[in-house]
Amino acid sequence: MSVTTDSSNNDNAFQRFFRAKRGHSPFNRMLIHLALIISSIIAIYPVLRVLSVSLRPGDRLLSTSLAIIPSDATLNNYFVVITEKDFMLWLWNSLAITVSTAIIGVIFSSTSAYAFSRWRFPGRNTGMLFLLATQMIPAAMLMVPIYILAVKLGLLGTYRGLVIAYSVSSIPFSVWILKGYYDTIPRDLEEAALIDGANRITAFYRIILPLSTPALSVVFLFNFMQAWNDYLLARVLLANATEIWTWPLGLQALQGQFQTAWGQFAAASIMVMIPVVALFLYSSKYLISGLTAGGVKG
Amino acid sequence: MRKQILILSVLLLAVMMIAAQCGGGEAPAPEKEAPAPAAEEKAEEAAPAAEEMTITVWTKEGEADGGLPFLQSIADAYTAENPNVTLEIVNKDVEVLREDFQTAALAGNSPDLLFTVSDHAGPFTIAELIQPVEGLADLGQYVDSAVAAVKLDGKTWGVPASNGNHLMLLYNKDLVPEPPANTDELIAMAADLKGQDIIPLVFNQTEPFWMVPWLGGFGGSVFADDGVTPTLNTPEMAATLQFMHDIKFAEELIPAESDYDGSDTLFKEGKAAMIINGDWSVGGYTDTLGDKLGIARIPQVSATGNWPAPYTAGTFFMFPAELSGAKLDTAKDFVSFVTNEENQVKMVEELNRLPALKVALDDPAVTENDLLKGSADQMVVGVPMPTVLEMRCNWDSMKPELLAILSDTKAPEDAAAAMQTAADNCLLTLE
């Protein structure tokens, strides 16, 4: 669980901690379960409602029934979305763009973060502050200039434009997370390797990266989520290229000025949730340690 | 585990590289979308008509009412006849289309044709983004009211493809055998319906688009005769607001809070007897209600004897200012193809919209369809929706005050005055 090298020690400490000090009486345990169950229901209920809309025949967004599975449930909406729309194409495009974005983003931010973590070079603090500052730029503000830039560079309507834009926009957050994480890895480890004749890059590759798996997974996950869910950038950068539309653009087409095909919209929503949720669950064991280790130094 | 991931990613990368090599020739393909400004256009001007070309059409037509598939099918038919022309039909929601077209024009990268609502003519002409269509189509063959909807500064800025987009009264014949002729009848009918636990009337209470018909019924208009000066602080507006207030709080004709989807659902489920909605919704109601669906005019305002006047508009083709040469000719040809008699009749049958082409109005598909007859009858008393940019200020000023009236927090006279102030302030920001 812990990031530092003596993780086995910590784990034991953990177990001791739980067994010895924090055993609960059955009544308290029941209360804890109750609280967690209620919270869980609140957390998943809206998703269940989306599921419910997707199973309703017709475009009935609304219903006074609170049943999750309607009595006249049908999978027709899923069928229509998959067979009659280009939904699978959109999903595929999203997947291709998202995965390559996440990989490239991880490569660039892992090296940059290493520079920030291990060297004191001129402009280092300004650089970190600048990275934080980019998080404060309202996204809508950059749309027009980015579009103009893409037109000038011939990146409009290409995978390339979108992948580059996503990779770059994910760098600041990734660097922050990774830099914090690298800071917790003792320098002695690399220095030992350097004495053994390895150079800086090998040391980084052989020692730092493997130790940083949790943080790297978190960064991968964040980049993936950001690219997967983005609508604004895709809208301006893909514009006319319907053959490489990502799913948020496709779903937008299901919404009209006044009318929306809610059943299909919901069915598609459920399907796009699956990859992210799966990835989230898979990496959740890293999520906790990867995100917080940067802040914990004692 | 880590090793596996590493190997996997290296493998993946290798596959991609190889694929990139093989597909190298294809890779830049999408760049044909990228701007190929002056040079390409010149080449096209000189080239013979059979040259390969791509026409990009941005449309507000979406999936929900079948508009997008319909346009796509027409485009496919056109491509079948003209194999050298590729038509890229791109859906953009109404507001998105406007924002994106402005952005694209800013970068000198407009699409080749727009298929959108009439009110976009206002902003687009002010920014000089579209060209007048006088020389591009024979406007005489289209219904006059449709052409009038996109007339600004003495020029016409769009070729109409459908006419209408107007509100009307749709009723459930099981619950209302005969539609009310005037508001007194409507109110009398309501008492009866409420007794059966049926909501008498629903409509989207959140948009002033649903209020302006009544304003017309009370003899008012949002602009003075010059068409650009807001006239919102008028006795007619106050009377309209009072009426909106009364049907909600005094007569309880309409539910407490109702947006588009809520009204739509209530009517589809048979819990509401009547709905005021646009021609785009007719198809959906025909699917759910079948023969039980009836269409009539929005009832006459008893106090004045006037018919409410919904805004009419329709869908229009607009030509970006930069379009010229062979592309313009092709775009022109495609527009006349979409609006020929055969395709207009097809549109009537598939989308239940009234055609913009005069001859199509005499087709049996229109004359023998009760629903369309009702829709056409409503349109007779409609007025073209203003397309000037100033209208945006009017919409935005009316909306919060309408909401205040419908939540019973403001007196009608105060709301009307507040509308006027807001509109006047808004006009200043348009400079």
Add this chain to the structure above:
Amino acid sequence: MDSLTLDVVVRSISEVGGTVAFIVVGSIILELILFLIFKVILKSPHTLPIMLLGPAAFGMTVLIVYPLLWELNLSFTNMSLRRFGDKAQYTWIACQAKPENINFWLTDCLFKNYVDVFRLPVLKQVYFFPVFLRTVLWTFINMVFHLVGGTILAILLNQPIRGRGIYRTFLILPWAIPQVIAVLAWRGEFHFEYGFVNLMLVRLGLEQINWMTDPFWNFAAMCIVNIWLGIPFMMVILLGGLQSISSDYYEAAEIDGASGLQQFTNITIPLLRPVMTPAIVLGTIWTFNNFNVPFFINQFELETSDILVTALFRAAFQYNRYGFSAAFAFIIFIILLLYSIFYIWISDGLKEVYE
């Protein structure tokens, strides 16, 4: 229509591969140039970190710095729909002011857009400061609930009970699903007639609430949705923090006879501070700049529910006040920047006290 065929798959893989190759080759060239400049010519001791940073810095310059400068330039112009586009009809706001009128020249010419943000309505009727205060209130309420909710859940999840993994999975879900979809789902739940919330209120024998038209309740609805969305992030961060606190502290405290509450305030809170500081800074910025929740929950476009970013969006795209909205955006940006510098400065100071 395009559909997913093997052809398409092969083509897109090759394009994606091409993109990756393009980026890799580009980076290598960039690295070589950097190496030549810094190592060979300048003989800089910082060559390696500069090379490590190179590709990211290059990308950020092109994609973030350039657009920012473009916006900065725009913020001094009079661009609007009437002076639009590459016809270059818009210019820096110029006016003839006498030299002695330097103040007038600053406020009504050079910085006119910036000053206008404060002296004209930013929306139809609402001025800057009410929107700003509402944004601060919005951020504050959300952060308090995120922290409290996140802490409670993290502590509950840190208890030795069965099924923690399953609970954690469910509780993370609001974070995992695409935000727009979650927000649209929630909007449905606040529907007057059909929404879950009002249906429950009726079943409990209470009055229905006008979630969409009543300014207070609409704001409340926005907060509820955003609290729901934001708790998992805090929960995960704090859970990580809790798990890293050694049990020795608690054992020692127990021996000293400290109560549970005392342990919480004297051990847990101070030791969580290092993980909380970055989380709070980021959380505040994200909440302050949250667009989806206030924009989509405020279906009726009540001006009383707009926060700064949604007001900015409306000014730019609905009213086409390009020059004005660029200035507006920079003001928001500067506010957040000052806040972050201030907060980091304060918390760094605190850190020294604790270390």
